[in-house]
Structures are given as structure tokens and as C-alpha cells.
Amino acid sequence: MGLGIGWGGFAAALGGSGVGALRYMFPNVLYEPPTVFKIGKPDDYGIGVDNKLKKERQIWVVRNERGIYVMVAICRHLGCTPNWFDDQKKFRCPCHGSIYDVAGNVVGGPAPRTLWRAALSIDPVDGQIVVNFTQRQDPDPKGTEEGLMVDEKSREVPPFFLEV
């Protein structure tokens, strides 16, 4: 009996050190996505909302007649991911129904702020657009009959807009 407990304790001690060794080999590292990244050249984006980086980078790339801006695909209500509906020209959040226009203005639902726009620059070496995901434009919107609106001209300024 005593021998059994002895071996059990020995095995438990071995097991414990084994777990410790394994934890040493696989440390707790949090793999965060990069906050500054390249998204290709301006010519890669046509007029309208480009959805292709929403899943990987949490952004939409939008080109209008004047240039390009990048919107962060995070709802300003509680952080869900809205969807772009090209037929309606609206972003709609599936969680509580916030609706945004193509500029990110709030035209319905509980969102208290307009969608963020991320800072942009052009890499002088390869000509690609560089997005800084954490540097964001967040102007105070005005309450109007259409919703919470921001004057578009005031948003189309560097580093949040590329005239291209």
C-alpha cells in the first residue's frame, strides 16, 4: 500500500514536471495581427467599396471620385462586424441593426459614432498603400434628420484620405 502511494507520488511528480517542461516549450504568446500593413497599390481599387480585406484585416477600402479612404469594419455600437450591401449602398450591423452609409455616417440603429477611418500613406519604395489600423479618424458627428453625419470634406484630409 505504502509502496503504491510512493510510486503514485513519484508518477505525479514526474507528470507535473512533464507539464512544466511542455509549457516551457510552448510559452503563452499572444499572436496579434500587425497594426501597420500594406494593401496593394491605389490602382488595385476601383470606385466603390472593396470587401476583400474585411475578414483578414477588418477594413473596407473605399474609392470615390476624389480618392481612397479605409474604413474600420467594427461597429461603433458594441463592436460587431457590419456587412456591406452594394445594392443598398449601406453597411448594416447584424447585431442590433445599426446602419451606416458609404461614408460611415450613422443612418439608423443605436451606433453613437460614425465608422472609424484608418490612417494611410504611400510607401515611397514600392508605391503600395500602407494602413495604420490604430491611427483612426473619429470626428464628432452632428445629429440631423438623416442621422449622425460628418461633413465629408472635413474627413477627406491626410492622413485619412489619399488623393489618387
Ligand code: FES
Ligand atoms: S454592435 Fe452593431 S448595432 Fe450593436
